[in-house]
Amino acid sequence: MRKAPTIRDVAAAAGVSVSVVSRVLNPESGPVAPAKRQEVLRVIDELGYRPRAAARELSAGHALTIGLVVTDLSNPFFARLADRIVWEARSHGVQVVLMTTQEDPHLEADSLDTLLDRSVSGVIATPTGGNIEKWRRLRDLGVNVVFIDRAIEELEDVDVVSIENFDSAQRSTEHLLSLGHTRIGLITGPLTTSTGSARLNGYKAAHQNASLPVDPTLIRDVPFRGDAGGGAVGSLLAMRQPPTALIVANTAQVQSSVRRLVQMGIDIPDELSLIVFDDNPWTELTTPPLSVIRQPLDMLAVHAIELVLGRMHGKLPDGARRIEVKADYLPRNSCAPLILSNAH
Amino acid sequence: MRKAPTIRDVAAAAGVSVSVVSRVLNPESGPVAPAKRQEVLRVIDELGYRPRAAARELSAGHALTIGLVVTDLSNPFFARLADRIVWEARSHGVQVVLMTTQEDPHLEADSLDTLLDRSVSGVIATPTGGNIEKWRRLRDLGVNVVFIDRAIEELEDVDVVSIENFDSAQRSTEHLLSLGHTRIGLITGPLTTSTGSARLNGYKAAHQNASLPVDPTLIRDVPFRGDAGGGAVGSLLAMRQPPTALIVANTAQVQSSVRRLVQMGIDIPDELSLIVFDDNPWTELTTPPLSVIRQPLDMLAVHAIELVLGRMHGKLPDGARRIEVKADYLPRNSCAPLILSNAH
């Protein structure tokens, strides 16, 4: 348990001052004679010296660290997102402190405080929708905030990276309409979230373009967590005029929805056509493989990191960016024309 | 972008010295008159003061942070594990810095250096198997290391939390043997990993107890990442005498293995009985639902956190702990007696 060498140890061993060592460590900060630089580097290597992050942070006032705040990692969507973000961050020499909110604004508030204590220079988050003042304060304190997947309307001046929610929902709905379905169920997140409302609007727009009325009883805006998706499936199929097609428009709800469909022994696509949001690896392992909206996670992660790092280095113009990346519709075998459905 | 108050601001506003404020912040560190304590707390609240973590770390020499080093979060096993660990850590006021290794010892080495720079007080890791000296050095520098899921044999004095690998493999094998199968394929991780070899040994022990020979051509020890699992499935089923049952003994390989089986149109369980390690949520969504060895993630996470925090607070006796938690066999519908297989 010997203790690690400090910059002063290095300076002494190399016969120079700490300033010189520091300048070797941060080449931009000043000139060093080539010979001394060599010597210092040699000593650093010999002693196995590594600068302590805490000291650097204290002096700099901020850490080369970003906070990642997501709902929970059990959700494969967030897990894969986190995976990419950690990966991208690492390649830029930035560490990631991970916090989960379980969709609870109190836990979210707590997380923000903690991240603030840590002087993180950026935060990538899927906001719960609460804590508006806290988010604003965070940004006012100089922390670069990027929302990913969801936005908070009240915070117009925060960067957002999301998929084309409106568009994807509209296209899925149109696809089902083109197959002859007119009663299309929609399971989506709370309408207070930007994703929930945008996807509902896309669904409505598709109906409008086809001059079809929207039956509000076919729409279920339910909580993200727990078995809300399964419950919604149950109640939709128990209707007197149940839908002949279903869009599960939120990743968090897909698992419980599909589980319920399997439990109920619903025949897909003959009894029900199904499109789900997000292409988890297992969606092609079900019978039949599911048609999905594939969210380009890589793009979400890359843009989010670029925004955060860009702002950290002051390389981005003022004004919030809103980046929407395209989500593809990936047809597999869970959708069928309505005619076939009737024939069944 | 106003700057946050420091401990000296608080001291000035409360009309006391910084020492008093510090003692209010850390009650164990000395006495404070009740009246002054009240006043200081009031000022802290009024100013919204929060101690900077970096300053505390610099002074203390270590951070209230642990590193979590896993292969990658795309693997649901690690994702759920990380979820639990972050959760448990938070409830103890500890933050988690996340790093992924992609099973690459170089990336692992990098991660360890970074964590060292950050003065983390503990690391929970799924080691790649390399970097033995580096792990040892980390521990010698006073960082509490706990390996989870896997061990490194050479590092006898590091705590390990894992499932009963030998036992689970033995029991799955015995179950399949009891169904009449004699040619049981085994897909597992590299034998250089502790899980790989323990599971193979359990498989062998079951054969031995049943006085059956082990056919080494039925065993595939393949890399964790990529499509190695799928490849192994392909080569096993292409044998002249293919197995009638298969155990996929590693979480990371289950997805690619099952995908290949689905692609090949193998009828489970009629053509092939299947047991896979770890109960991902989707394993019950396949046709048929898969019989699994369920790894008690919660227990792994809880034990790992308790070990790390216990050591951090010096509350644990010397000497490495090896904790093995029981993994249940959860029968669903992917295993059938051999007789039926033949009838098919």
Add this chain to the structure above:
DNA sequence: TACAAAAGTGGAACCGGTTCCACTCCGGAC
């Protein structure tokens, strides 16, 4: 050859906490 500009260097303050130590009170024991 002279002198200004640039390169190179070290000392010391600073970031914001924690902790050691010296010092002042005060009450209780003798």
Add this chain to the structure above:
DNA sequence: GTCCGGAGTGGAACCGGTTCCACTTTTGTA
């Protein structure tokens, strides 16, 4: 009344980096 011990307090050093500034040595140019 004296002495002792503990509660309560503030000053200052310290953790390990970064950075500003003053100073010396080169280098380049007229």
